[in-house]
Amino acid sequence: MERLVSIGEAAHALGVSITTLRRWEAEGRLLAEHTAGGHRRYDLAKLLPERFRATQQASRRTIAYARVSSHDQKADLERQKQVLELYCAQQGWTFEIIADLGSGMNYRKKGLKRLLDAMMDGQIGRLVITHKDRLLRFGAELVFAICEAKGVEVVILNQGEDTTFEEDLAKDVLEIITVFSARLYGSRSRRNQKLLDGVRQAVENAAC
DSSP, rough: OOOOOOOOHHHHHHTHHHHHHHHHHTTTOOOEEEOOOSOOOEEGGGGGGHHHHHHHHTTTEEEEEEEESSSHHHHHHHHHHHHHHHHHHHTTOOEEEEEESOOOOOOOHHHHHHHHHHHHHHHHEEESSSSGGGTOOOOOHHHHHHHTTTTEEEEEOOOOOTHHHHHHHHHHHHHHHHHHHHHTTTTOOHHHHOOOOOOEEEHHHHHH
């Protein structure tokens, strides 16, 4: 016989916060019945598998990841870290922050590599980021696929577009131009130099 409990009782039974329970329901991990008054009710028997996963999750770390593209964005990096710290503390999570300073198109950043290594080793149970693009400019979905395969809960605080997208993308493009400049300048071609200088100036103007 099923036993329906309130959201508070269900959260207590699983050992998670009410906010987490609501997020799981939004993600389709849990189903809730609703009373005539609109209150959620959960079948306690169906919560047992989630309780096992929640217990397993508790033995793994919560990592909050922050990234900016360049040194002149250090203030934004500190802001990201403060937002992540505040959110994780409000949830009652024990957490660690990993921060990177580098292009969103660079897959070899020390922090990102450390994050992925720990994820593949099964050490991480939850990943918290402010925006999807903080992981990688292109390829974030691949990291999310690894998270899903490894049972890592992903929490994205802002589902909208990152407000620094255009600025970061311009810096990424400039970084690519710099690499090609080094190669083409070696050929001592004035035409190549002039072309690259023109593209660089156009990108810088567009970022302003």
